[in-house]
Amino acid sequence: MAESITVARPYALAAFDEAQRTGELAAWSDMLELLTDAVSNEQIQGLVSSPRVPKKQIESLVLALSGEKQGSTRVNFLRLLLENHRLILLPEITEIFQSLRAEAEKTVEVVVTSAFDLTDSQKQKIASALKTRMKREIRLNCEIDPALLGGVVIRAGDRVIDGSARTRLSELASALA
Helix, strand or coil: CHHHHHHHHHHHHHHHHHHHHHCCHHHHHHHHHHHHHHHCCHHHHHHHHCCCCCHHHHHHHHHHHCCCCCCHHHHHHHHHHHHCCCHHHHHHHHHHHHHHHHHHHCEEEEEEEECCCCCHHHHHHHHHHHHHHHCCEEEEEEEECHHHCCCEEEEECCEEEECCHHHHHHHHHHHHC
16 A cells, blocks of 8 residues: 555646646546546456556546546546556545645545534534634535434544544543443
C-alpha cells in the first residue's frame, strides 16, 4: 500500500497542478472518481492488467468509461497512465488528488454516524459548530448505526469525536470496575 501511494503521488500532483492551473478541479475530480469506480470492478481490472488485451482497446475502453468528452489534457493524462501501466493506481491517485483539492478549497469531508436519522436542524448545528472549530467548509455525510444506542460519532479526516452512548457506557463501566 505504501509503495503504491509513493508511485501514485507524482501522478496525482501533476493532475492537481494542471487542474488548478486551468481551473478545472471539479472536472478532474469527477473523471478520477468515475474511473476509480470503474477500475475497482474486477472484470475491468482483469482487462486493464491483462497483457493479452491490446493497449488501443484498453485506451478506447478507458476513454469510453471516462464519461463525457474529456479535454485533451485529461485524455493525455489517461494515456500516460495506460502507457506506464499505472491505471491500477487510480484509487490512490484519486485519494491524493481529493485531499489536495480539499486543502486548496478549504473543505473537509465529515462523516456523522448516529443511532437515529438526524433532523435538518441537527445537521445544520453540527455543520455550523464544526465550521467554526475547523475554520473550513464542511461537507456532511450522515450514516445510521443502531449499535451506538444514542449520541453521535463524528469523523473528520483523522479526527474522531465520539459522543455515543455506547462509548459513555463503556467509560462508566471501566470507571466502576
